[in-house]
Amino acid sequence: MTLSSLEAPAVASARPDRPGVTELRLAAFATHRRVRFPLGPLTLVAGPSGSGKTSALRAYEALARLGSGAELGEVFTAPATCVPERARPDAQQRRGFRIGCTVDGPEGPVRLDIAVQAEPELRIVGERLTMGGLTLLETALRDPGRPVVQAAWHTGGSSAVTRGPLPDDRLGTALLPLRVSGRTAGECQVLAAAEQMVLALRSVYACDPSPRLMRAAAPVGSGLLLRGCDNLAEVLWRTRAECGRRHAQLVAAVGAGCAGSVNDVLSEFLGDGTIRAFLDRGDGARTELGLLGDGELRYLALALVLLTGPGVLAVDQAGEVPAALQTLTVLADGLDRCLDARQTGELVRLAARMCERGHIRLVGTLSDASWALGVPGVSVVEL
Structure with missing residues (x-):
């Protein structure tokens, strides 16, 4: 199995200050073959059940986790489900899948494509990092009996490339800062491109x-919002105390998406060491979160995600890079699940306002986004 070249998108003239994924490529993944997803600051992927919306976000999250340094087996726990339907094994009984992305940033567009063997054993068998038509890193499986791939990265000095082995269970691009010295201009170019790619990929929060x-009431913990938002009450208590302005924005957003009046969103400690949250309706009336509908709870949690940041969300952010140079990307599968049309519209409008500031990006899936076509700041991908 090898990596095939895909036509490169047009290069934008203005380079963004913060790296972000501008295209997701599923060359061969689950139900997708040679599919491109152009991604803007706010992208809604729409389509009927079975069209591959969840698979697209699954591939994006997989790239993000690989960019953070996770092992292949941790990322793809059921790799056979990623192999395209009706894909036949080759002469060595191997089957696999191919995914990739483009990240735009200060260095310009950088492309990453990887080929993963799912059967008979899970391993990365090919990886390519390119920028401006120049191959900066390329790996290939030379000896199936060894758990390594042969890598070649751009040097640009007396030797055009440097060669060496890399493990076949990790993303080579994420390992380059540990292997490339940066002694030549070419190696510095490799490092800059790899760091831009990794920086954009690892700042992802799947929700x-x-x-x-x-x-239920939430036990006191780290104060970081988990993927399922099951510790929502604890995080609401934290965010209310930390930033009154953001909390006021949350209250306004909740009031627009929940039934009845909402004067405040409060939390309180219980005697058993847990925290309970509720809506303040005014005049002393309160509604515990446990009494809200499923749509109201999902709406409240997603609004909180959009109005907070990496310091509140359980996300692997690059601690060595200033926050001003990073963009958090939220992946929200089933953005409209349990929500009515009014709640979905309010949530998307809130997302558009937050994404316009450049600190956050959102990729969400929903069944129908026809109403969002033409809405300022919203990109729609129909499947």
Whole structure:
């Protein structure tokens, strides 16, 4: 299995200050073959059930986790489900899949494509990092009996490339800062491109609020919002105390998406060491989160995600890079799940306002986004 070249997108004239993924490529992944997803600051991927919306976000999150240095087996726990349907094994009984992305940033567009063997054993068998038509890193499986791939990265000095082995269970691009010295201009170019790619990929927060888990009081913990938002009450207590302005914005957003009046969103400690949250309705009336509908709970959690940042969300951010140079990307599968049309519209409008500031990006899936076509700041990908 090898990496095939895909036509490069047009290069934008203005380079963004913050790296961000501008294209997701599924050359061969699950139900997708040679599919491109152009990604803007706010992208809604729409289509009927079975069209591959969840698979697209699954591939994006996989790239993000690989960019953070995770092992291949941790990322793809059921790799056979990623192999395209009806894909036949080759002469060595190997089957696999191919995914990639483009990240635009200060260095310009940088492309990453990887080929993963899913059967008979899971391993990365090919990886390519390119920028401006120049191959900066390329790996290939030479000896199936060894757990390594042969890598060649651009040097640009007396030798055009430097060669060496890399493990076959990790993304080579994420390992380059540990292997490339940066002694030549070419190696510095390799490092800059790899760091831009990794920086954009690792700042990802995948979110799928679970109303069932959010209804209960939350134990005191790290204060970081989990993927299922089951510790929502604890995080609401934290965010209210830390930033009054952001909390006021949250209250306004909740009031626009929940039934009845909402004067405040409050939390309180209980005697058993847990925290309970509720809506202040005014005149002393309160509604515990456990009494809210599923749509209201999901709406509240997603609004909180959009109005906070990496310091509040359980996300692997690059601590060595200033926050002003990073963009958090939120992946929200089933953005409209349990929500009515009014709630979905309010949530997307809130997302558009937050994404316009450049600190956050959102890729969400929903069944129908026809109403969002033409909405300022919203890009729609129809499947």
